[in-house]
Amino acid sequence: DAKTTQPTSMDCAEGRAANLPCNHSTISGNEYVYWYRQIHSQGPQYIIHGLKNNETNEMASLIITEDRKSSTLILPHATLRDTAVYYCIVRTEYNFNKFYFGSGTKLNVKP
Amino acid sequence: KAGVTQTPRYLIKTRGQQVTLSCSPISGHRSVSWYQQTPGQGLQFLFEYFSETQRNKGNFPGRFSGRQFSNSRSEMNVSTLELGDSALYLCASSREGNYGYTFGSGTRLTVV
Numbered sequence: 340d341a342k343t344t345q346p347t348s349m350d351c352a353e354g355r356a357a358n359l360p361c362n363h364s365t366i367s368g369n370e371y372v373y374w375y376r377q378i379h380s381q382g383p384q385y386i387i388h389g390l391k392n393n394e395t396n397e398m399a400s401l402i403i404t405e406d407r408k409s410s411t412l413i414l415p416h417a418t419l420r421d422t423a424v425y426y427c428i429v430r431t432e433y434n435f436n437k438f439y440f441g442s443g444t445k446l447n448v449k450p
Numbered sequence: 451k452a453g454v455t456q457t458p459r460y461l462i463k464t465r466g467q468q469v470t471l472s473c474s475p476i477s478g479h480r481s482v483s484w485y486q487q488t489p490g491q492g493l494q495f496l497f498e499y500f501s502e503t504q505r506n507k508g509n510f511p512g513r514f515s516g517r518q519f520s521n522s523r524s525e526m527n528v529s530t531l532e533l534g535d536s537a538l539y540l541c542a543s544s545r546e547g548n549y550g551y552t553f554g555s556g557t558r559l560t561v562v
Contacts, residue, residue, distance in 0.1 A: 373550060382454075382540050382553030383493070426493075438483070438551075440493035 348445040357414040361427030376423040454554035475543030482524040
């Protein structure tokens, strides 16, 4: 089962792009990369997911390397409300038991 | 549309007691999962239910159990509570297939 490695914390200036990296070097061909975030004391919030192509939605962009061993979540214009713990998760479509959250990255957006 | 609803939001119990937590998934979502979150262990998977059947289970003792009803609502039960069971318990629901989970706000359980 693919596990993920993320930096413990990162800082970002308000209005700038936040780029959050994630390593998943043991990812297998049928595992998707998911990103969630958790704002203090709330339930995790889904952000985006992808398999091998880059993805974009109203919240963020997901860039997955060609070998799929790493990915980057991009928040294009970070705001103070984006301060949260960001989790990178890999999982198969049907194997819910392998939904490991890991320790995540605490993103601090500063004014 | 309504999100995932968890009740109660806060709960205080005494060691040795049992507790039941409730989760109402988003309408149309048949998969319900439960997670425990503590400062020391982070988010840990408890179990997942689909169509009233437990489909997956995490590494928790048998004191932790759950069930799902025909309307997809789910309950989890913890018997013989220990101090270490104090945590935020999160429920998440999903449509079948490659979709993300939607989490509820959680139930914060304090065992004293």
